[in-house]
Amino acid sequence: MASNSGSNIYESQSITKPSFFNGDNYPYWKNSMMLFIKSNDYQVWDVVEDGSFIPIKREGDRLIPKVKMEMTDDDRRRMQVNDKALHMLFCALGPDMYSKMSSYTSAKEVWDTLETTYEGTNDVKETKIGLLNLSYENFKMEPDENVTKMFDRFSVIVNGLKGFGEIIPEDKLVRKLLYSLPESWDSKRTAIIEAKDLKTLKLDALMGSLLTHEIMKQGREDEKKREENKLEKKEVEKKKIGIALKDSQEESDSSGEEDDEEMAMLAKRFTRFMKSQRGRRFQRKVDFVGVSPKTSH
Structure with a gap:
């Protein structure tokens, strides 16, 4: 049974006030209300559980209810317990619930009706x-x-x-x-x-x-995770260092190859230069003696 929005059993948590109920979470309210009534007056709970006291008298072989004028002070005190129980229950009900229960004159009737309504048959x-x-x-x-x-x-x-x-x-x-x-x-x-x-x-x-x-246990698991994270970080650093060394070696090897090529090129140029220098010296010598290489014989 749904209650109106905004109404719930948590609105009045107090040792002097019953738990408020307007249709939500009946098992919780039932237990809370039962303890509240018992803690205030166990006789009140007896009335809720067993029914209210009805003053009776014997008339011949029959037992009939007493009329108001025939009731004793003790009768009135015992009847008052039912009114006290009704008051506690009605104080715990919201407007919607109260309108459904206000016609009852017995606390047990109210309690039993709530049980049937929210717990079923x-x-x-x-x-x-x-x-x-x-x-x-x-x-x-x-x-x-x-x-x-x-x-x-x-x-x-x-x-x-x-x-x-x-x-x-x-x-x-x-x-x-x-x-x-x-x-x-x-x-x-x-x-x-x-x-x-x-x-x-x-x-x-x-x-x-x-x-x-x-x-x-959670502390030990957290410590284990921290240690695992440290190891993972170390492995990552090792991999980074290894990659850096490999790149450095490749750059060094590449640089060495470039140096070798450059040296080879310089060597070729030097060889061509030396050849050209020898040719020039020979030509100057021929020009000096005035002899053509072809007529020297």
Whole structure:
């Protein structure tokens, strides 16, 4: 049953005010309201659960309700408990819900109507209880799920069962949660079982132990990643240095080849130069003696 936008059960969280309800999250509101009523006056809760007191009298063989003038002070005090219960319930209902329930004169009628409306008939309740029990039996920590999220999911199932009157003893909840952990938690699970008395271990104490282990485990994993990153950086630097040395060697080899070619070219030029110099000296000698090379014989 949807509520009006802006209306929800979280608007009035106080030890002096009941949790506000206008159609959302009935199981939560039911448990919260039940605790609120009991903490104020257990007699009020008895009226909500069992029905209001009706002053009666015997008339012959019959029991009939007393009329107003016949009621004693004790009768009025006992009847007032129902009015107190009605007042608590109506203070917790939003305008839409109040308009649907305001015609009832018994706190039990209001409570039972809300249960039927938001939990369904007995058949519907049994179906919901069956589904919650199935979720409980098959409960396991999901992959990549942290301890907090796992516990929140577990609490929703357990509180849902509690809302239907299915209360699971705490020692069974502790064992169920422990054995819902994956294989990677085997060492921690074994350590808890060996060090703790599971019959007296509280859920919040178990949660504290699991959270501490998770934080330490995450710290070790983070340190391992940092070391791996350092090694990767070193490998990258080595590769960079190797590539730089290779490029330098190739440049050196290329430069050497260019130098060899240049030297060869210079050598050729020098050879041509020397040949040309010898030819010129010979020609000057012939010109000096006045003899042609062809008539020298």
